[in-house]
Amino acid sequence: MRKALFLYNPHSGSHDGNLLAVQRAEETLRHAGIETSIAATLSPVEAGNQAKEAIAHGCDTIFACGGDGTIQDIAQGLIGTSAALALIPLGTANVLAHDLGIPGDPARAAKAALDSVALRVSVGHVGCCSLDGAPISRYFLSVAGVGLDGYLFHQLEQLAPGGKKTLGLATYFLQAFQVWWSYPMRRFAVTIVAAPQVTEHIPYFVTQLLAVRLRDFGNVLRKLAPGASLLRSDFRAVLFDTSSRWSYLLYVLRCALGAGYQIPNVESRDATRLRCSALIPGEPLYLEADGEVLGRLPAEISILPDALTLLVPRDFATRQR
Numbered sequence: 001m002r003k004a005l006f007l008y009n010p011h012s013g014s015h016d017g018n019l020l021a022v023q024r025a026e027e028t029l030r031h032a033g034i035e036t037s038i039a040a041t042l043s044p045v046e047a048g049n050q051a052k053e054a055i056a057h058g059c060d061t062i063f064a065c066g067g068d069g070t071i072q073d074i075a076q077g078l079i080g081t082s083a084a085l086a087l088i089p090l091g092t093a094n095v096l097a098h099d100l101g102i103p104g105d106p107a108r109a110a111k112a113a114l115d116s117v118a119l120r121v122s123v124g125h126v127g128c129c130s131l132d133g134a135p136i137s138r139y140f141l142s143v144a145g146v147g148l149d150g151y152l153f154h155q156l157e158q159l160a161p162g163g164k165k166t167l168g169l170a171t172y173f174l175q176a177f178q179v180w181w182s183y184p185m186r187r188f189a190v191t192i193v194a195a196p197q198v199t200e201h202i203p204y205f206v207t208q209l210l211a212v213r214l215r216d217f218g219n220v221l222r223k224l225a226p227g228a229s230l231l232r233s234d235f236r237a238v239l240f241d242t243s244s245r246w247s248y249l250l251y252v253l254r255c256a257l258g259a260g261y262q263i264p265n266v267e268s269r270d271a272t273r274l275r276c277s278a279l280i281p282g283e284p285l286y287l288e289a290d291g292e293v294l295g296r297l298p299a300e301i302s303i304l305p306d307a308l309t310l311l312v313p314r315d316f317a318t319r320q321r
Helices: 014-029 044-056 068-077 095-102 106-114 148-159 162-184 245-257 317-319
Strands: 003-010 035-040 063-067 084-089 119-128 135-138 141-148 188-194 203-208 210-212 237-241 266-271 273-278 286-291 294-312
Touching: 003 014, 003 044, 003 068, 003 084, 014 035, 014 063, 014 084, 014 106, 035 044, 044 063, 063 068, 063 106, 068 084, 068 095, 068 135, 068 294, 084 106, 119 286, 119 317, 135 203, 135 294, 141 148, 141 188, 141 294, 148 162, 148 210, 148 286, 148 294, 162 245, 188 237, 188 266, 188 294, 203 237, 203 286, 210 273, 237 245
Parallel strands: 003 035, 003 063, 063 084, 084 294
Antiparallel strands: 119 135, 119 294, 141 210, 141 286, 188 203, 188 273, 210 237, 237 266, 273 294, 286 294
C-alpha cells in the first residue's frame, strides 16, 4: 500500500461523526508513511466513479468507510481492476466486516489493514429492472435476496430514504417483525441455470430466495447459509418453498443457534447463476443486495469469478476453512 483514498458516505448517520472517525483512520495510515486523502461520496451512483478516478490517479487502495450499502457502491468502481478494497466499518450491521474479522473501531480497522493481505475474490452480479423500470446491472459482495427480505428493505428505505443508519437496529428488528407478520408471501419462479457439477435444473416456486456469499453475518442470523464463503466461486442459494411464517421463524432461530437441523420446505443449493421471474406480471417483488433495494423481477443473479481484490486479515482463509 502506497497511496490510499478514504471514501465515506456523508448521508449515513452523523456527518461530523463519520468524518471524525474517518480522520482517525486516515491519521493511522499517514503516520505509517502512506499517502492518503479523504473524500465524501457524491451519490450511490457516483461513488464507484470516484473510486475509478482515484485509481486512475495512482491510488492502489480504496477504503470504503460506511455500511454494507456504501461498500457496495464503492466496489462498483474496483471490479476488474488491480486496486484493493479495504473496509472501515461505520454502518449498522457491517456484515462483510464481521465476516472478514475487521475491528469495529476505525483506527484499529486502519491499523489492521496495514497487516492485511490482498485476496482476489469472486463477486455476485444482479441484472434486473430498477424501481423505475429501467434495466440495472449491479455487483454485490455479501448477499442478494428476493421476497420477504426485499420487501423489508424496501419498507426501511421508505422510512429513511438514503440513510437507514439513522433508524438503528431496534427499528430494523421491529420492521422485520411487522413484515414477517403481514407480508403476503407471494410466490415467484427460480431456475438454477448454472451450478457446479449439475447439468439439469427444474424451476422452484418459492416465496423467498437468498444468494449468500458470507460464512458468518455476525448478527442474529449468523450462519445464514452454512457452506457459503467468500473463498468460493459460487453462492449458496437458499430456497423457501413455503408460505408458513413459522418456517421462516424456525429458520432464523436455526441461524441464531448455529444448529444443523433441516427446516421443512427450505433447502440450499450451490449455484453460479439463477433466474427469477414473477408468476403474475407486474407483481411487486423486490430484489435487494447487501441491504439495498435494487429493483424488481425479472432478475438474474450470477457470479463473476476472480473479480475484486479485497484486503483481509492474514488468518481469514484459515478461519473460513
